[in-house]
Structures are given as C-alpha cells and as structure tokens.
Amino acid sequence: MASVKVYGPTLPSASVSRVLACLIEKDVEFQVISVELSKGQHKLPQHLKIQPFGQVPAFQDEDIILFESRAICRYVSEKYQNQGNTALFGTNPLTKALIDQWLEAEGQNFNPPNSALIFQLAFAPMMELEQDPIVIKQSEKKLAKVLDVYERRLEESRYLAGEEFTLADLSHLPMTQYLVNKTDRGELITSRKNVARWWGEISRRDSWKKVIEMQNAPPRA
Numbered sequence: 354m355a356s357v358k359v360y361g362p363t364l365p366s367a368s369v370s371r372v373l374a375c376l377i378e379k380d381v382e383f384q385v386i387s388v389e390l391s392k393g394q395h396k397l398p399q400h401l402k403i404q405p406f407g408q409v410p411a412f413q414d415e416d417i418i419l420f421e422s423r424a425i426c427r428y429v430s431e432k433y434q435n436q437g438n439t440a441l442f443g444t445n446p447l448t449k450a451l452i453d454q455w456l457e458a459e460g461q462n463f464n465p466p467n468s469a470l471i472f473q474l475a476f477a478p479m480m481e482l483e484q485d486p487i488v489i490k491q492s493e494k495k496l497a498k499v500l501d502v503y504e505r506r507l508e509e510s511r512y513l514a515g516e517e518f519t520l521a522d523l524s525h526l527p528m529t530q531y532l533v534n535k536t537d538r539g540e541l542i543t544s545r546k547n548v549a550r551w552w553g554e555i556s557r558r559d560s561w562k563k564v565i566e567m568q569n570a571p572p573r574a
C-alpha cells in the first residue's frame with residue numbers, strides 16, 4: 354500500500370495533528386509534505402490547487418485529494434475500516450450518528466469559544482497583539498457552559514459517543530491540548546471530574562503521544 358500524504362507545517366498545527374492522530378489510530382502509513390506557513394507556502398498556487406482556502410492540512414491518497422481535517426478523518430476511517438482501530442468511526446448507523454453528533458459538537462460548540470480563548474491567551478501575546486478582555490470573558494463563559502454539557506454526558510458514558518474511543522474524542526485532542534498546556538485556563542477541564550477523567554484517558558493514548566513526539570521533533574531540514 355502506497356503511503357498517503359499530509360501537507361502541513363513542521364510547527365504544531367491543530368488541524369494537521371487531528372489528521373495525524375487519526376492516521377496513527379488507523380495504522381495507515383503516511384508522509385508529511387512540508388508546507389511552511391511562515392514562508393507563505395500555503396498561499397502559493399500549487400497549494401491552492403489542493404486546499405483552495407489556502408490553509409493546512411491538505412491530504413492525498415493516490416489520486417484523491419481532500420481538505421478539512423474532520424472530513425479527512427472520516428474518509429480515512431471509512432476507507433481503512435478493517436485496519437487499526439476499527440471502532441473509530443463506528444460499525445452501525447447509530448454509532449456513526451452518535452460519533453457525528455459529537456464531532457459536530459466539537460466543531461460547532463466546543464471549538465469556537467475554545468479557539469477564541471486560546472488565540473487571546475496564548476497567541477496574541479506571542480504575536481505582540483493586544484488581548485481583548487471582553488472576548489476572553491465571553492469565550493470562557495461560553496466554553497464553561499459547553500463543558501458542563503460534556504460533564505453530564507461523560508458521567509453516563511466513558512467516551513463522548515459511548516463506551517469506545519472514537520473520532521468524536523480524537524477530534525478534541527489538539528485544541529484541548531492547547532487549552533491545558535498553553536493557557537492558564539486548564540482548570541476548565543481539570544475542575545470537572547468526568548471531563549478531567551476523559552481528558553486523562555484520551556491524551557494518554559499511544560496515537561496522541563506519537564503526535565506530540567512528532568511536534569517536539571527538531572524541524573526537518
């Protein structure tokens with residue numbers, strides 16, 4: 354089997370990390386093709402052909418080209434259904450629907466306030482931009498409400514979509530990692546008993562540890 358290609362930067366990128374974690378869970382061989390954001394390579398015509406919005410990741414499996422990290426993860430899980438973690442995207446219509454439901458919750462409910470908070474607390478200072486205290490307060494409040502829903506859900510089931518680790522959980526890894534490790538608001542996760550237990554379990558998976566190792570590896574020449 355030829356290896357699939359992920360186009361992404363050497364620096365950590367949440368959307369690229371989501372795809373890499375999925376490929377590792379599914380035991381799919383891959384190579385990362387360097388697209389350096391700092392050099393504007395994601396805006397070059399050759400990259401726009403595979404990611405028309407000028408972002409990373411883009412993904413190639415032989416003659417198939419895809420963008421959007423969550424769509425790539427769904428494709429990888431279906432195409433390589435019988436290898437690696439076979440429960441990742443469910444095995445029947447109901448489990449698939451439950452996984453999709455929580456994947457949507459991640460993209461629509463969790464990610465917007467979480468990304469806004471991370472941008473304000475971690476990236477704005479690095480980029481020497483002024484922080485906006487109103488955005489910080491509102492995002493924290495919104496995220497807390499979302500996590501209260503997660504807390505109730507995770508009281509009744511081990512993982513978001515049921516008793517198995519699935520794409521729904523995996524999709525939360527990159528941005529929760531940022532919240533816990535790159536901001537001083539990790540308590541939003543650790544102060545909620547079931548969310549904290551869930552985060553502990555999913556972040557200790559071998560697949561995620563490998564992604565972190567790749568992120569910490571010295572940049573390629």
Ligand SMILES: N[C@@H](CCC(=O)N[C@@H](CS)C(=O)NCC(=O)O)C(=O)O
Pocket residue numbers: 366367368369390395407408409410420421422423
């Ligand atoms: N919804 C997209 C988001 C992609 C995205 O925001 N990528 C960031 C890196 S994590 C990027 O390319 N940023 C550079 C830019 O937008 O110019 C996905 O999940 O693939």
